[in-house]
Structure formats: structure tokens, C-alpha cells
Amino acid sequence: MMKQLLLFTGLILFALGKLSSQVASSYIYLEGIRTIPFRLKVNNKEIPIRNKQYYLVPIQESGEYVMDILFAGDLYPAQRFILDANSHSAFGYKLAKTVEDKFYLVDLVNKGRIIETNSDVNIGLSTIENTINFSNTLVLKDSVQPEEKLTKKQRRKLQQVSDAKSLEPVITTATQEPEPKVVKEKKKNKKVKDTLAVNIEEPKKDPVYGVVEEIKAKPKKEKKKPEVAETKKEKVEVAPVKKMVVPTCSGNASDPEVNSLVNRLKNKSNDEDRMMILRKKVFTGCITCTQLHRIVEELNSQFDRMNAVKFLRNSISDIQNLVQLEDLFKTDTNKAKLTNLMYQ
Numbered sequence: 001m002m003k004q005l006l007l008f009t010g011l012i013l014f015a016l017g018k019l020s021s022q023v024a025s026s027y028i029y030l031e032g033i034r035t036i037p038f039r040l041k042v043n044n045k046e047i048p049i050r051n052k053q054y055y056l057v058p059i060q061e062s063g064e065y066v067m068d069i070l071f072a073g074d075l076y077p078a079q080r081f082i083l084d085a086n087s088h089s090a091f092g093y094k095l096a097k098t099v100e101d102k103f104y105l106v107d108l109v110n111k112g113r114i115i116e117t118n119s120d121v122n123i124g125l126s127t128i129e130n131t132i133n134f135s136n137t138l139v140l141k142d143s144v145q146p147e148e149k150l151t152k153k154q155r156r157k158l159q160q161v162s163d164a165k166s167l168e169p170v171i172t173t174a175t176q177e178p179e180p181k182v183v184k185e186k187k188k189n190k191k192v193k194d195t196l197a198v199n200i201e202e203p204k205k206d207p208v209y210g211v212v213e214e215i216k217a218k219p220k221k222e223k224k225k226p227e228v229a230e231t232k233k234e235k236v237e238v239a240p241v242k243k244m245v246v247p248t249c250s251g252n253a254s255d256p257e258v259n260s261l262v263n264r265l266k267n268k269s270n271d272e273d274r275m276m277i278l279r280k281k282v283f284t285g286c287i288t289c290t291q292l293h294r295i296v297e298e299l300n301s302q303f304d305r306m307n308a309v310k311f312l313r314n315s316i317s318d319i320q321n322l323v324q325l326e327d328l329f330k331t332d333t334n335k336a337k338l339t340n341l342m343y344q
Contacts, residue, residue: 026059026132028083029092029108030067036075036097041068062086064123064303069095069103079103079117083124084302084331088132091124125331242343248314251285258291265298275304278311286317289324297328306334313341 031054032038040047040055043066047055057065062085069079085091092108093115107113109129116122261281265274278295287295292312299305305328313319322342326335 026085026087026089027091028055028057028059028065028067028085029090030055030057031092031094031108033095033097037072038095039070039072041070042066044068059085059087059089064301076101076103081105081115081117081124082301084126085124086126086130086333089126089130090132091126091130093124123330244342245313245316245319245344247286247317247319249283249286249317252317253283253285253287253291255291257284258287258294262294262298265295271299271301271304274299275308278308283315287312287315289316289318289321292316293325293328296325302329302331302334305329306337309338309341 028042030040034053040049040057042057047057050056057067059065065083065085067081067083069081071078081093083091090109093105094108095103096106097103103117105115105117105124107115107124110127115124261277264277268274268277292309295312296305296308299308309322309325313322316322319342322338325338329335329338
């Protein structure tokens, strides 16, 4: 019996450790109303409740997270909230209800900002407050070590140089004993002979090769090599010019053709069916960014809108005007991606 209890306890600790490792980097915290029980589905996946009070949803990757709240016994209509989450971020929300039985989310991180329900426009977005900043103490500690090793080597080298200098003979005049007069006279005579020999030998030099020797003696100019290397570096560092996407279509698609496609998209109830129609559609010619705007705005999610632009960008005749679609995207990240789609 004791062994079974220990085994059961070990399994619980293992499960808790695995769960904590999953939600340590980024997660969504959702706290409900104590008197109103409900179930939570995120992207059509059931999420287990914790301690009968809150839900904790791990964020695996950046994107839209559709949260569906289903009340017990269908006491209230199902509520849907959309969150555009980034990785390495933390989100915290609390469910609340008005007197008219309308539900909304209170943002616990961004100063109580309110997110309405069942709305594809008023969605939760990532801000600076949501970003998790990891500590880099270990990196700073490791970066100091090479500097300490370098100073030790320099000290060792300086010590070797100082030891070598100490072995050189030192000539001092203050402590030397006075030389005898005989030695001084010999040295004077030797100096006089050396000067006379130099004066006598100087006129005997042949001046024929003086010009050649002077040319050979001139120092060579080798300062141009570094300048050439610098100019080469500057040429390498020049950024390549971006090329616009070249359309693979010819001619122009008519407005009635685009209007027919937009009406078909409006008749569908979800983005999955709309994207299926777009993938099967073959235009008779190129479309403009104005026509593309009408097509893409029929999609609800930011993710599907971006995929539609990626899929249709080779059929756009005026790709330089793609920035006209910025109003269909809410985050700066998606707007930057839209700009990059203009280039190959």
C-alpha cells in the first residue's frame, strides 16, 4: 500500500512539472465568475479548468486564439473572444457581466482595458506590458571571463619584458671609478686616428653610382594597399536593391468578375469555405489592389487575410499599391509583413 501511494505521488509531481514547463514561456490566464460555471474551448480544443476558478492556456506559437465560452446548461448564449497573441508573452483576463446579461473581458495586464464579446474587430492585442523579459545575468557573467584572462596574459608579457630588460648591461657614470690618465690618453689618441681615417677615406668614394644609390635608398610607398582594402569593404557592404514582384498574369480582370466572386464569398458562413473558393478561382486577367481590397475584406480573421494576399500577390498588376490594404490589418507586425509581400 505504501509503495502504491509513493508511486501515485511521483506521477502527480511529474505531471505538474511537465505542465509548468509548458506554460513557463507564454500563456493566457482566464478567470471566470464564481457563481456562473462554464467550459472553455480555444481554437475548438477543450481546455481543462484549474482549481474550479480559472483556466491556463499555453501559447505554442504566435497567431489568433479564438476562445469560446460555453455556459453550463445553456444558461447564457455562447460567448466568443479573439486574441492576437505573440510568443514569449503573458495575458491575463477576467470574465465580467453587465446588468443586461452582456459579457466582456477585463484585461488584467493592460490597465483594465475592456474587450467586447462576439466581435472580430475589438480583439485582444499584444503590447509591451505583455512581453516577458528574460534575465541575462549568466551571459554578462560569462562575458567578463575573457577580459580577466587577457589581463593576466598582458601582465605575464610585461613581466617577461621587464625581466629581459633587467638582464641588459647598465652603464652608469656616477658610480664608476675614475680611469687612470694613461687609459684616457690612449682613448683620445684612438678617437683622433678614427676621425682622421674617416676624413681621408671619404674623398676616395666613387661618385659614379651616387644617382643609382640615391634612387635605391628612397623608401617605397606602401600606404595605398590599406586604402584599396577599405574601398573593397565599402563595395561589399552595399545593400542589395529589392525587386518588386512581377505578376504572372496578362490583361485585366473585369469588375463584374470581381463582383461575382465577392458575392460568392458573402454567401459563405466561415473563412474556411471562403479560402477554398479563393484557391479554386482562376481570374481571366490581373486584378488591381482596389479589387483585392474588396475581396480580402470579406474574410474575418487577420491570419486568413494575410494568407489570401500571399496567395493572390502574383495576380496583382499594381503591386506597388499594396499598402492600400493596411487598414485591413490591426497590428504593426502584420502591416510590416504586408509591405514585404511587395518584394521578391
